[in-house]
Every structure is written in structure tokens, then in C-alpha cells.
Amino acid sequence: MFTHKSFAVVGGGTIGLPIVRALTSYNVSVVLLSRPGSPSKTVPSTVKVVQVDFNDVAATAAVFKRHKIDVVVATIGKAAVLVQKSLADAAKLAAVKLFVPSEFATPTDGEPEGSHNPVAGIGDKCEVAEYLKSHNIPSARVFTGVFIESLPWLVGYSEHGKIRIVGKGEAPVSYTSVHDIAGFVAHVVTTLPPSALKDRIFRLQGDRASLNDLGAQFKTSVEHVDRITGEGGAVKTELLTLLSSGAGSTAWDETNQVERTGNEAAGSANVLWPMHRWRSIREVHNL
Known part of the structure; x- marks a missing residue:
């Protein structure tokens, strides 16, 4: 028996549409x-598509109420x-039972309290998490590490056939496919009881390797550079620097600069x- 029966996915991008399709199954x-x-958006025929201004709390809450939404899954870009915050306010007005914020990347829970680190949107994600907590809105955060599908773009393999990284590239990184x-x-939002989802953090990991290890996997050379140039170079430089620091593991604790273990280890939620x-x-990548 499903514990939640009605879902609203906000945003139909890289991770949003796959979640929509997975839920319909x-x-x-x-x-x-x-x-x-x-x-x-091309979605299954059973999915209703509603356009609404996310900043309009009353209008968004009305959508949630009209469709009797139990769970909101946000897939908002950086x-x-x-x-x-506005979506959370709307969810509370509509008595939504669970809010899944747009994390789906490296962990943000180990950031020092009140941190607004601009790298990869970490600070904004922390602010949203704090907002949900302070407003007593049950949440479930999902840390995934790097999308496996995005690796060729991130390291430049799709552009020049080599792995170009910033930093030493020795730290382990978590990778998980969008699928x-x-x-x-x-699976978890439809099968786990509310008590197992409320204010829970899920640490996924489909694969694990350092940036240096990617050379062997892609059967090519690894080049260390100070920064990435060209289109998207600033974003890639920022992300690669973050990954080389150790923060690419879904178990990373930024405050203490260590890997979590046990029930908080990378991939601990896979079970x-x-x-x-x-x-x-x-x-x-058919390697």
C-alpha cells in the first residue's frame, strides 16, 4: 500500500522529467x-501539466490543494x-505532507551553520533547508554526488577526448546516474512510511572514483589545469575544485573535513x- 498517493514535481529538466516518469510507474x-x-514537456498521458508562477504562493497553494498533493518534489536549477521558499509556503498552506527540496548533488548538510557558500549553489540550498526546518515543514533531502551522465561534459571528454581536472584530483567522488x-x-516516497521520510537525509552512490581514476575508465590521459576555459569554463572550474576538495563524496562533512561512516556513509541509502x-x-558510458 502506498503511503503517499499524489505528487507534484516542480520543474521538468534533467532530473525532473525522469522523476515524473519514474513516479508514473x-x-x-x-x-x-x-x-x-x-x-x-513530453510526459506520460496520465501526468497533468500545470503552469503557475512559483513566486505566487496563493496560486501555487491552490494547485496543490486542487490536486490533493501529498508530496512536493522540487527540481529547481541553481x-x-x-x-x-515560496513553494514551501504554498506547500504548508496546502497541508502537503512532505517537501523534497532540490538537492540532487553534493552534500550540503555538513556546511557550517549559517554558511552561504556560493559554490554550486550550496549556500542557497542550505538556506532552503534552514527555512523548511524553521517553518516545521517535513523534508527529505537526497544527496547524489555527480550525475554520471554529465561526466563527459564536466571533465571535457566530450569536447577533446581527454580528462581535464582542476586540483589534485585524488579525493573520492560519488557518482549516480539520473535513471x-x-x-x-x-521508490522511497511511494513505499516508505512518513516517519521514515520526515527530515531524513538520503546519501546515494552508484559509483565511486577519484577524478584521476577517470582517465583509466575512459581510456585516456588526465591533464591537470589551473582552470577550465571556454564555454561553461567558470562553472566547470568551480565544480572540479569542489570535487577535488573531498566534498564530492555524499558522505562529506564540510565542517569537520572528514568522511562520514556507518549509516551516514556514501551510498548508505542504497539499501x-x-x-x-x-x-x-x-x-x-559503454566503456
């Missing part, structure tokens, strides 16, 4: 929320992470999806 009610004027992330989210086989870097 559980035969639950799914609504996709997008901004007015956003390009149309530039608009803070709009989740696995979407399936995991759909919640029994019998699932997690995809590796080699499998996703």
Missing part, C-alpha cells in the same frame, strides 16, 4: 508544475533555488531500494 497521481511560458536517482526517489542494481560509470 507506481500508478500514483502526478502533476508537473512549470513556469508560465516554459516550453511544453539560479532559482531560493524560489523554493537511478529518479527511480530511488520514486532502501532492495534488489536494485546501481549503474556504474562504465555501464552508463
Whole structure:
């Protein structure tokens, strides 16, 4: 028996649409929320698509109420992470039972309290987490590390056939495929009891390797550079620097500069999806 039956996914991008599709396989009610004027999305026929201004709390709450939403899954891009405060206000007005904020990357829970680290949107994500907690809105945060599918872009392999990294590249990094992330989210929000989801952090890991190790996996050379140039160079430089610092592991504790262990280890949440086989870097990229 499903513990939650009606879901709103906010944003239909890289991770949003796969989550929508994964949820539909559980035969639950799914609504996709997008901004007015956003390009149309190809979704399963059972999915309702609603355009609404996310900053309009009353209008968004009305959508949640109309569709009797139990769970909101936000998949907001880095530039608009803070709009989740308005979404959270709407969720509270509509008595939504669980809010899954847009994390889906490296961990943010180990940041020093009150930190507003601008790298990779970490500070904004922390602010949203603090907002949910202070407003007593139950949340579930999912840390995934790097999307395996994005690796060729991030390290420049798709551009020049080599692995270019910033920093020493020795620290272990967690990687998880978009397919696995979407399936995991759909599985836990539809099958786990509310008590197992409330204010919970899930640390996923489909594969694990240092940036230096990627050379052997992709059968190419590794080049260490001070920064990445060209289109998206600033973003890539920022992300690669972060990964080289150790913060790429889903178990990373930034405050204490250590890897968490035990129930907080990287990939510790994988067991919640029994019998699932997690995809590796080699499998996703046919290496």
C-alpha cells in the first residue's frame, strides 16, 4: 500500500522529467508544475501539466490543494533555488505532507551553520533547508554526488577526448546516474512510511572514483589545469575544485573535513531500494 498517493514535481529538466516518469510507474497521481511560458514537456498521458508562477504562493497553494498533493518534489536549477521558499509556503498552506527540496548533488548538510557558500549553489540550498526546518515543514533531502551522465561534459571528454581536472584530483567522488536517482526517489516516497521520510537525509552512490581514476575508465590521459576555459569554463572550474576538495563524496562533512561512516556513509541509502542494481560509470558510458 502506498503511503503517499499524489505528487507534484516542480520543474521538468534533467532530473525532473525522469522523476515524473519514474513516479508514473507506481500508478500514483502526478502533476508537473512549470513556469508560465516554459516550453511544453513530453510526459506520460496520465501526468497533468500545470503552469503557475512559483513566486505566487496563493496560486501555487491552490494547485496543490486542487490536486490533493501529498508530496512536493522540487527540481529547481541553481539560479532559482531560493524560489523554493515560496513553494514551501504554498506547500504548508496546502497541508502537503512532505517537501523534497532540490538537492540532487553534493552534500550540503555538513556546511557550517549559517554558511552561504556560493559554490554550486550550496549556500542557497542550505538556506532552503534552514527555512523548511524553521517553518516545521517535513523534508527529505537526497544527496547524489555527480550525475554520471554529465561526466563527459564536466571533465571535457566530450569536447577533446581527454580528462581535464582542476586540483589534485585524488579525493573520492560519488557518482549516480539520473535513471537511478529518479527511480530511488520514486521508490522511497511511494513505499516508505512518513516517519521514515520526515527530515531524513538520503546519501546515494552508484559509483565511486577519484577524478584521476577517470582517465583509466575512459581510456585516456588526465591533464591537470589551473582552470577550465571556454564555454561553461567558470562553472566547470568551480565544480572540479569542489570535487577535488573531498566534498564530492555524499558522505562529506564540510565542517569537520572528514568522511562520514556507518549509516551516514556514501551510498548508505542504497539499501532502501532492495534488489536494485546501481549503474556504474562504465555501464552508463559503454566503456
